[in-house]
Amino acid sequence: MQIDEEVAKLLELKAQLGDDGKTQFVLKTPKGTRDYNPKQMAIREKVFNTIIRCFKRHGAETIDTPVFELKETLTGKYGEDSKLIYDLKDQGGELLSLRYDLTVPFARYLAMNKITNIKRYHIAKVYRRDNPAMTRGRYREFYQCDFDIAGQYDAMIPDAECLKIVHEILNELDLGDFRIKVNDRRILDGMFAVCGVPDDKFRTICSTVDKLDKMSWEDVKKEMVNEKGLSEEAADQIGEYVSMQGGMDLAERLLQDHKMSQSKQACAGLSDIKLLFKYLQLFHVTDKVVFDLSLARGLDYYTGVIYEAVLTQAEESVSVGSVAGGGRYDGLVGMFDPKGRRVPCVGVSIGIERIFSIMEQKAEASPQKVRTTEVQIMVASAQKNLLEERLQLISELWNAGIKAELMYKKNPKLLSQLQYCEEAGIPLVAILGEQELKDGVVKLRVVATREEVDISRADLISEIKRRTEPVYLMGSSEPCTEFLLQSTTEQVEQEP
Amino acid sequence: MQIDEEVAKLLELKAQLGDDGKTQFVLKTPKGTRDYNPKQMAIREKVFNTIIRCFKRHGAETIDTPVFELKETLTGKYGEDSKLIYDLKDQGGELLSLRYDLTVPFARYLAMNKITNIKRYHIAKVYRRDNPAMTRGRYREFYQCDFDIAGQYDAMIPDAECLKIVHEILNELDLGDFRIKVNDRRILDGMFAVCGVPDDKFRTICSTVDKLDKMSWEDVKKEMVNEKGLSEEAADQIGEYVSMQGGMDLAERLLQDHKMSQSKQACAGLSDIKLLFKYLQLFHVTDKVVFDLSLARGLDYYTGVIYEAVLTQAEESVSVGSVAGGGRYDGLVGMFDPKGRRVPCVGVSIGIERIFSIMEQKAEASPQKVRTTEVQIMVASAQKNLLEERLQLISELWNAGIKAELMYKKNPKLLSQLQYCEEAGIPLVAILGEQELKDGVVKLRVVATREEVDISRADLISEIKRRTEPVYLMGSSEPCTEFLLQSTTEQVEQEP
CATH class of the missing domain: 3.30.930.10 (Bira Bifunctional Protein; Domain 2)
Structure with missing residues (x-):
């Protein structure tokens, strides 16, 4: 028994030492405190x-x-x-x-x-x-x-x-x-x-x-x-x-x-x-x-x-x-x-x-997922070499007050962009491709229903707002934070 | 000169001692810090x-x-x-x-x-x-x-x-x-x-x-x-x-x-x-x-x-x-x-x-006053012995989400209630009196214009909202905090 304890103590001590024998510090918050994720x-x-x-x-x-x-x-x-x-x-x-x-x-x-x-x-x-x-x-x-x-x-x-x-x-x-x-x-x-x-x-x-x-x-x-x-x-x-x-x-x-x-x-x-x-x-x-x-x-x-x-x-x-x-x-x-x-x-x-x-x-x-961001749309591309076009589009959206993300890769796969939306609960994707650029449109995809529709660049911002922002009734002063915390699946299903 | 300095020091020391000779502590925030008012x-x-x-x-x-x-x-x-x-x-x-x-x-x-x-x-x-x-x-x-x-x-x-x-x-x-x-x-x-x-x-x-x-x-x-x-x-x-x-x-x-x-x-x-x-x-x-x-x-x-x-x-x-x-x-x-x-x-x-x-x-x-609260209305009385009626009304307003205040006096003077509104930038006053109670109405007063109008109890909440809450345009996600910080005079003048 005593030997076991001694061995355990030594192992603990060893764990505190790095591979190079340098003392490693303890990675923790102070006693009685916590981080908030x-x-x-x-x-x-x-x-x-x-x-x-x-x-x-x-x-x-x-x-x-x-x-x-x-x-x-x-x-x-x-x-x-x-x-x-x-x-x-x-x-x-x-x-x-x-x-x-x-x-x-x-x-x-x-x-x-x-x-x-x-x-x-x-x-x-x-x-x-x-x-x-x-x-x-x-x-x-x-x-x-x-x-x-x-x-x-x-x-x-x-x-x-x-x-x-x-x-x-x-x-x-x-x-x-x-x-x-x-x-x-x-x-x-x-x-x-x-x-x-x-x-x-x-x-x-x-x-x-x-x-x-x-x-x-x-x-x-x-x-x-x-x-x-x-x-x-x-x-x-x-x-x-x-x-x-x-x-x-x-x-x-x-x-x-x-x-x-x-x-x-x-x-x-x-x-x-x-x-x-x-x-x-x-x-x-x-x-x-x-x-x-x-x-x-x-x-x-x-x-x-x-x-x-x-x-x-x-x-x-x-x-x-x-x-x-x-x-x-x-x-x-x-x-x-x-x-x-x-x-x-x-x-x-x-x-x-x-x-x-x-x-x-x-x-x-609760089965409902807690969203940790309020992102309304991801700016994605279906083909390679469209980073510049994505950057230009997302900048327009930010300037119009739309909450938007893009993946920080030059050539991300469409699938991984869509998967990211599912995980993060982002309700919409704006997909850019050669054809869309030629036609002056964006393919708007509803993540939950997989519905896709071409929207002209001129109408894009109002369309995103229409589809994702809570409707404020006249005279209602409470911004619907509840809504934003809810699983997006529901939001989208409520759409006509 | 030296005597003056000594006297000043003694006076300062005396100021730190209370009437009973007890040492008073210094009332201050720590060096380099401040309160926010x-x-x-x-x-x-x-x-x-x-x-x-x-x-x-x-x-x-x-x-x-x-x-x-x-x-x-x-x-x-x-x-x-x-x-x-x-x-x-x-x-x-x-x-x-x-x-x-x-x-x-x-x-x-x-x-x-x-x-x-x-x-x-x-x-x-x-x-x-x-x-x-x-x-x-x-x-x-x-x-x-x-x-x-x-x-x-x-x-x-x-x-x-x-x-x-x-x-x-x-x-x-x-x-x-x-x-x-x-x-x-x-x-x-x-x-x-x-x-x-x-x-x-x-x-x-x-x-x-x-x-x-x-x-x-x-x-x-x-x-x-x-x-x-x-x-x-x-x-x-x-x-x-x-x-x-x-x-x-x-x-x-x-x-x-x-x-x-x-x-x-x-x-x-x-x-x-x-x-x-x-x-x-x-x-x-x-x-x-x-x-x-x-x-x-x-x-x-x-x-x-x-x-x-x-x-x-x-x-x-x-x-x-x-x-x-x-x-x-x-x-x-x-x-x-x-x-x-x-x-x-x-x-x-x-x-x-x-x-x-x-x-x-x-x-x-800036000449514009910074408001420190968002109070929409004060519940006031024009006569004595109406505290209970004021408490009942303000409770209704709070329950309906209206930001409302009343004076914590049994019988406040109407003038002091109105003055409080001017100082705090509260745009509306709901005035209760014997006659109003009998008629089932509230006298709604616009502080800036002194306009007064009788509103039935049933319509009061929607009337307050109509007159004080920012109108959210459909699809606008930004609650107008700017608006709430502005001087209320302007808000009221914008009313038809």
Whole structure:
């Protein structure tokens, strides 16, 4: 056994050495990161388009911030999670760290530019030195898609819009049924107070409650009592509350609850939940929203309503956990302002990597081919020595805005040009031959049906457009990216 | 004087301390980086759309790679510039560096996935610890927009396409007149050889020649002779060649040149330049392309044709230097392959930050307002206590795909709602009042003309679309983003 292991180690070492004995480097991406291949990029683009379209529909502007911040900008914002921040090496100059989320850079941006009102989205990568679980969409480099509303406004109006946005996006992405859990930091704190949790244990008990979606109540209680030193009585009282789920009715009931109503904080939170549900009813989204007292999102900076969306059919495939989350953080911007001026904020972050994982699995399971380009036509030749004619024609097409390719060979075989079209899903071929050149025409071939028709050079561009471009109905603003991702076979079959 | 300085220092120190004496951190982005505000993002989006549309027109797929690579992946690829690479701190685990360009990650990706044929674009940020010159668009964090063709193909066909792409993009961005300089690494090396430059001085003399766009020939010659120890005679011979500019004719003349023709390498390069110009003629782009023997791009990895685009009218505003560049690098992928298999590549990188700088200046100089959102309508109320009705209506609009906003106040004043529309360039307002609700209508107001008309609730959505959405002509695939960025006044005035 031991000899086997030694041999294996030596073989591995040998593999790392090239034929000439030179050390070969490892060809890989850093731990917890990945490349996106063209197919994954096509799916990513589709998801981003849906999300951006929704953010724009709600009137958001967009900003961008650097991938790294001064180290001190991130200090003291993430509690225990600070150890997961990537620092840059001190190469002289400022001490820098990679951004951990988009919320802290947003708050820094607001304070730095003295902005008190903005509705913005920001889609960018963030970095966490966490234990990656890549099959479940957990990476060390991953995208966040954030939408936030900053400003002093009337209660729950922007908050309700954030939930409407989550509802719209998850609906449109068609990921199956989902639930949006809602709670309020003030209700949690009030609940802890009336259950007899000492003030200094609020945060740690809160993070134990947060584990209820992965652990049974018995185990959560054990952790509270045995590890965190809470009295069994207090734990049991918490246990009763955190099992409660409902809607506006539950908020009303708890406002009457003799214990809960003793906490002013809890009452403020409960009144806001009531108001929130009233607005959500007007948005017709209450079917997916549930007031859940066990929801206790980790981040320190939340001050009011918090929410999290989960897919409820996800057990079938891979469990992906929450796909969106957010809440109100009225104090964060003030941490950056020299005079501590508060800018109330509420926002939502879409967990895009988990959504990618699901979409990728769906695409792989589907018989439909994902196209990675939008090429409409290949410029081909049926005979030798026609490279110059192909170059001239393709240049005309490019100049007319047609998406076109040609093979980079002087004399490619017609068959290999046609095969390339089949593989890449290119719907049309413009075939040039001696006869066509003489007649001033191009032979237009429909790849799927093998139909061929001579088109005069003058009509070629409009004919290509007619046959391949999505028809925009008057007044429709959505370019049909869906269409472009679909297998071309279908497109062509729809032709008269 | 000294006292004044001391006082200033103390005041500065005091400013850094809060009222409570706590040290305040500095509110800034790291040196050489910047935030993009919504206006800059609108411009950036427009430029990206133009570039991506061009890359897609040429049938490119897209990929993405992590922002950092294993340190050893970048080692030995950038020569002297390696000192500009950002390293991450060693926090246990792998040693990582931020990517310095997109070409090396691309080559790593090809070798790692054993890809021998691909046409891809990649738009992402890269990082260089260089001396920033932000007014001229030189940052430490900046975008690259790369298009590359990898594969064993017939000579100069993909190379010519790269130049066609530069031509299309610079034309479409409308940055004024431009020139694309072309040369070949083999012509440079052959020229150095026949001029008597010792082999081991090729690279260093080459980097001196590269300075000819910023320095006079006299100064370049001085550097060659005094600093790099080249003989005066050799320098003079180089001086004669590097002053030459032309087209296909110059390549032909140099092929007959008694000295140049002694170098096989130079002849191979000159024949390729001839072929390149033949293809560029078929693309009708030779008016902008010039064969320039003084072009000597720095990067070590180029093996064949090289090119660089410069704006020729840039002196008027700020000098931005080259706005695109690239060339052939047939050896780079082989450096990553354990067996050294070569994958010939040619590509081009668009210098997007410099283009942003110019576009920003143009936008600032223009009377036309840059819109940062695409909102079509504001849902407003003329009386108090209509928040619920506004929420219900805006929800209907969002669900119908209309881009709509409302003010997050229970009872906003009509005037402030209208003012918000003027400022944000929102073209329409849907006004709700008691009377309108009773009549089942909405008062639709055109912000620019103040025209008001009652529209029934049933017709509202189609009326908004008719009045605000760009009309797509059948067969037109370009969504009119231009239109959306324009001042809305114009849009509205075009209405019948």
